[in-house]
Amino acid sequence: MYEYIKGQIISLTPAYVVIETGNIGYKINISLNTYEALTSVKECTLLLHLAIKEDAHILYGFSTAEERDLFRDLISVSGIGGGTAMVVLSSLKTNEIINAIISGNVSLLKSIKGIGPKTAQRMIVELQDSMKKTGKDLFSPLVFTDEVFDEAVSALVMLGYKKAEAEKSVTKIIRENKQKLTAEEIIKLSLKGL
Numbered sequence: 001m002y003e004y005i006k007g008q009i010i011s012l013t014p015a016y017v018v019i020e021t022g023n024i025g026y027k028i029n030i031s032l033n034t035y036e037a038l039t040s041v042k043e044c045t046l047l048l049h050l051a052i053k054e055d056a057h058i059l060y061g062f063s064t065a066e067e068r069d070l071f072r073d074l075i076s077v078s079g080i081g082g083g084t085a086m087v088v089l090s091s092l093k094t095n096e097i098i099n100a101i102i103s104g105n106v107s108l109l110k111s112i113k114g115i116g117p118k119t120a121q122r123m124i125v126e127l128q129d130s131m132k133k134t135g136k137d138l139f140s141p142l143v144f145t146d147e148v149f150d151e152a153v154s155a156l157v158m159l160g161y162k163k164a165e166a167e168k169s170v171t172k173i174i175r176e177n178k179q180k181l182t183a184e185e186i187i188k189l190s191l192k193g194l
Contacts, residue, residue, distance in 0.1 A: 005061070006045040012038055014090075017061060019046065028061035029082070031089035037063040051075075051082050058082060066094050077119075077126045084114050096175065101127050107149045111167040149174070151183040156190055169193055 005028070007021030014035045018025050028046060030038070038044055046061035047068045060082060062068040067089060074085035088097060091112040100108045101124055109120035149170060156166035169190040174181065177189070 001050050002048040002059070004045055004047050005059075006043075008043050009038060009041065017044075017046070019044065019061075026059060028059045029086060030061050031067065031086050033067060033089060033093065034061060034063040060086065064094070070094050070097060073127050073131070074123070077123050079119055079122060087114050088112055092171075092175070098131060102131055104128065105149070107153070107167075108171065111171050148181070148183045148186065152186040152190065155183070155187050159191075166190070 005019055005021060005026060007019040007026075009017060010020050010025055011018040012035070014032055016027055016029050017035075017038060018027050020026075028048070030046075034046070044063075046063065047065060049060040049062070049068060049071060051058045051060065060068075060071060062071065071082075071085050071089060074080050074088055075082055080088075092100070092108075096108075099105075104124050106117060106120045106124065109115055109123060110117050115123075152170045153163065153166045156169065157163050161169075170186055173186050173189045173193070181189075
């Protein structure tokens with residue numbers, strides 16, 4: 001129904017933005033990636049997705065077409081609504097999510113708040129083939145494997161760290177380093193940061 005909105009930013013938070021256009025203020029839910037793109041501007045254009053529910057009409061805004069396409073892919077998965085999709089988009093970069101789905105990286109997906117092992121598997125099963133067919137696998141390849149991730153997390157847990165803390169640290173290290181890392185290198189870098 002709505003394709004995009006262009007206007008002045010009246011209010012900006014990590015969860016939503018209020019954009020005024022035509023003397024009407026629109027509250028639009030956004031991801032952290034879109035928030036980062038909007039922090040240095042006063043006017044913007046956001047691509048939109050309108051979700052209509054029994055009790056609400058909710059606008060979701062995106063700074064890129066890739067992010068909106070991924071949001072639409074995510075909400076097509078059984079058990080993932082708009083709120084959960086925004087958490088996924090806020091947790092990782094668009095290409096990291098796509099790469100995790102295409103490579104079947106359950107560990108990375110389930111490290112996202114609100115995504116359990118069953119939902120992560122469902123995301124992979126329902127989206128992997130369509131993403132490969134549409135050429136979304138042309139994004140930069142993953143710099144680690146599921147086994148490396150699991151090995152690094154397991155080692156940190158054995159050293160006394162909580163699993164959630166270890167997964168968050170390993171994910172951060174992997175995201176910050178563009179070269180291929182071994183489990184040992186990830187563990188060393190994680191220990192410096194924990």
